[in-house]
Every structure is written in structure tokens, then in C-alpha cells.
Amino acid sequence: MTNHIKVEFEAKECNVSLARLVAAGFIASLNPTLDEAEDVKVAVSEAVTNAIVHGYNKGEGVVYMEAFSYNGTVMLSVRDTGCGIEDIKRAKEPLFTTKPEEERSGLGFTVMESFMDSLHIESKLGEGTTITMTKRIGSRG
């Protein structure tokens, strides 16, 4: 069975928990283990936080989230039309952050990469960033 949802919401930190709930609800039909559900929630939290804090620099904007499920796999994408990432390779380095004064850990992409099966980042300066992640659900067989 395949499924698809599309949601958009204002780039506000209070909406990060909403995005987590939406993602967890979406994958529920794939019968995930508690660990799998937790992994997806953490990865979505990181991606949406990235859009709000880095993409829009906590200013106005809209976060676009899409989720697809197919053959027991979930694909999640989080898109912003904010400032974009100058150097994706550098941004992916563990502990790299452009906002040390805000006590950002610089672990967002490391966590997404580790908690999901794949991570793809597309970004253009001044145009925005799209993060796409996939994870196989139902590993208990």
C-alpha cells in the first residue's frame, strides 16, 4: 500500500512538535517498532528545526513537509525557501554550527543521517533547502 501526505505550516518553533506528531501518525500504518517511530520523530524534529532556525533564521516563512510510504519504506521531505546552505559538505560535519552563540550543537545532519537509512540535501543560496530522508519500517519482519 502506498500513501502520501503534504502539510505546510508557519516556520515557528512551536510547530516542530506538531511536525513530529504528523510524521509519527503517518508511519503508524506501517506498524513501526517503538525505536523506528522514535528515530523518525527525532529526524523530523532536526530537519524542521533546521528549516526554522537556519533556513529562515527564526523569521517569517513556511515549512513544507511531505511524506510518502511505499513497500514498507517511508520517505520524508522537509523544504524551506529560506537562505540556503553555502557549503553542504561542511554543514554535514559533526559539531559544525553557524550559531554557536545560541548553543546549537551542530549535530542536526549527523543525527538525521544516523537515525534514518538515507539523507539527501539539496540547497541553493537564497532559494532554500530540501532535506529528503528515507527509512525502512517494520524491521522486526
Next chain:
Amino acid sequence: MKRRTKERMKKLDVGFKTVDNALVIKIQGEIDSKSATHLRRKIDIEYDCANVRNMVFDLKDVSFMDSSGIGLIIGRYKRVSALGGVIKIKGANKTVRRIIELSGLGRIVKF
């Protein structure tokens, strides 16, 4: 009835006590970017007033944490270690432990 609804909607709670030269911080709920900002402020005020050197994070009742929690703890580590204190984390669940291990935080705090 009204009160119960209010409590159910609450996503974060933090309690403090001092034990053996340490400020024990008991967090209940979810730690993400939004709640970390609030926690940082509250913890720093308590630590400044507590007249203790060390900090203990009790995460037993933390139901969710992303890397914002790591930023929060690293920030507190800088303050505590500047005064010669240490940070201890207890009660972290499996997911929280994974994030802590990924961050390398385990090398500078006890957990």
C-alpha cells in the same frame, strides 16, 4: 476537570533540588529547540543561586529529546567546568543515550 486538561497539555516541567554540592535538575517532557531555550534560562538562574559546583540532569521522565538537548547540556558544561564542577546525566532512555553517544558528550560528562 479544567485542571486535568491543563496538565495533559503541558509538554515540559522542570524541578530543582540541591544534593551534595550538586544542583539536580529533573526534566519531564520533551526537549527540543523551543523547550531548550526555556530550560537554559531556568537552569542558569537556579545554578547561579544554588551555591553548588556540580550539576545532575535527571532525564528519566524525558519522553523526547533531539540534538537541542545536547546544545543545552554542552552550554551548561561550559559554565559548570569553569567553576571546577562536573555534570552527570542519569535516567536517559535508549534514544537519548544514542544522541549523547553520537555527540561525544559521554567523554566530558558522566552518564
